[in-house]
Amino acid sequence: MNKHTGVDLDSERLGEQVAVLRIAGEVDLYNAPQLKEEMLALIESGVRHLIVDLSETQLLDSTGLGALIGGLKRLRERDGDLCLLNPRPRIRRDLEKTRLVKVFEICDSVDGAMRKWNEQGGTEQ
Amino acid sequence: MTTTTASRIELKIPSRPEFIVVARLTVAAVATRMGFDYDDIEDLKVATGEAVTNAIQHGQSAESAENIAIICHVEPHALVIEVRDTGGGFDPELRRQVLEEGELQEGGLGLLLIESLMDDVQFKIRPGRGTMVRMTKRLPDV
Secondary structure, eight states: OOTTTSEEEEEEESSSSEEEEEEEEEEOTTTHHHHHHHHHHHHHTTOOEEEEEOTTEEEEOHHHHHHHHHHHHHHHHTTOEEEEEOOOHHHHHHHHHTTGGGTSEEESOHHHHHHHHHHTTOSOO | OOOSSOEEEEEEEESSGGGHHHHHHHHHHHHHHHTOOHHHHHHHHHHHHHHHHHHHHHSSOTTOOOEEEEEEEEETTEEEEEEEOOSOOOOTTHHHHHHHHOTTOOTTHHHHHHHHHSSEEEEEEETTTEEEEEEEEEOOOO
16 A cells, blocks of 8 residues: 555556556546546546546545546547446445446456357457 | 534545545544444445545635635534535535436436435535535444
């Protein structure tokens, strides 16, 4: 864990246009710009389908949610998509309260997200 | 903390994002002492963080050294948290836009979260003297 910012971001490329971004820790106004930059860098490097792994995310405030919405908007402009992987019950509840469950796709495995996108023809190289 | 009378704990933080975590952890510590359960403590942490975020974003300028006050009123059956700033205030109606205009709105989420996580929320916008958000979380009936 990055003791200074309170969050660790780690990305892994699964293909030319697909990546997983793992967020560990607490996302708030202090470190949300870090999350925005990381997503922007992935998108600018050609990622069109992004899996955001929330299994180790302990807190995701409105600025973190706003960063994810911004990332989703950019990906959709490129005919891409973003899905949230395994958010903890606590964060899932906040997504429900803000009605963002209707905005984001939530998946329980990387394979599941890839399968869905492949069926749509979206991740073919 | 089995008090039958109200106690007051006041914290002042600089109006800077790196100190939001201090407000969250202080409120969590007070709530733990009062006997709130895990979910309620998480609600209090998120709501406090959102109120302080609003104070930073809509209160003083980013460069300001002005403090934001977080005041915990420990009451026999509830924790009341006030977050005060000295800035120009914000429009609480923003949250309604999020609900009405729907899907991909980034603004107003914080206010929506505060209202959905706390039992009672009041906004006081004092022209020229800043904004106060007063949030109440009641202890579950024993």
